[in-house]
Amino acid sequence: xxxxxxxxxxxxxxxxxxxxxxxxxxxxxxxxxxxxxxxxxxxxxxxxxxxxxxxxxxxxxxxxxxxxxxxxxxxxxxxxxxxxxxxxxxxxxxxxxxxxxxxxxxxxxxx
Amino acid sequence: xxxxxxxxxxxxxxxxxxxxxxxxxxxxxxxxxxxxxxxxxxxxxxxxxxxxxxxxxxxxxxxxxxxxxxxxxxxxxxxxxxxxxxxxxxxxxxxxxxxxxxxxxxxxxxxxxx
Numbered sequence: 742x743x744x745x746x747x748x749x750x751x752x753x754x755x756x757x758x759x760x761x762x763x764x765x766x767x768x769x770x771x772x773x774x775x776x777x778x779x780x781x782x783x784x785x786x787x788x789x790x791x792x793x794x795x796x797x798x799x800x801x802x803x804x805x806x807x808x809x810x811x812x813x814x815x816x817x818x819x820x821x822x823x824x825x826x827x828x829x830x831x832x833x834x835x836x837x838x839x840x841x842x843x844x845x846x847x848x849x850x851x852x
Numbered sequence: 853x854x855x856x857x858x859x860x861x862x863x864x865x866x867x868x869x870x871x872x873x874x875x876x877x878x879x880x881x882x883x884x885x886x887x888x889x890x891x892x893x894x895x896x897x898x899x900x901x902x903x904x905x906x907x908x909x910x911x912x913x914x915x916x917x918x919x920x921x922x923x924x925x926x927x928x929x930x931x932x933x934x935x936x937x938x939x940x941x942x943x944x945x946x947x948x949x950x951x952x953x954x955x956x957x958x959x960x961x962x963x964x965x966x
Contacts, residue, residue: 782958786955840898841954843897
């Protein structure tokens, strides 16, 4: 089945390290999104991209960067990780007709 | 920008009872309102959505109502079952509806007691 795949699923790292979370999709969607989930705060949008040449900041982009390497790939980077970036990260995709479909998430812990 | 508030944060009901979750939004331009269900350790999954040209939508035991004037929308689950236990998120989107960025509420943890 066409799906949204996130790697890694779990990551533990140290403060100051550079981290990259990857998202790939086989759904053929042109739009991709990165969200962060924290207990009691819901899902907050970090960055989104409507096509390969389009990158937009979301609600909480500070401390994060993204790269849209291809229509099917959208990666999220933490240049210098800090403990308050510990969270569950979700990638999602959509197109002009269908609502957002989420990946399984990446649980990131920064010590 | 858009702000979405969701209440209650936790809800406990007996199996067979109804559950109602309410959300309000701030941006009058919002025109698409999805609801996602997230089971423990799983991804959020769309369960129902509504557009601003419709006041109510039903899908079996689930319904969503929208009041554009008051800028609020609600999820109604009837005849609740233990498998309905999950976190439910409302969201709102403006300027393009489903395919634009979503602003989510903070979630409601629904517990259905057998």
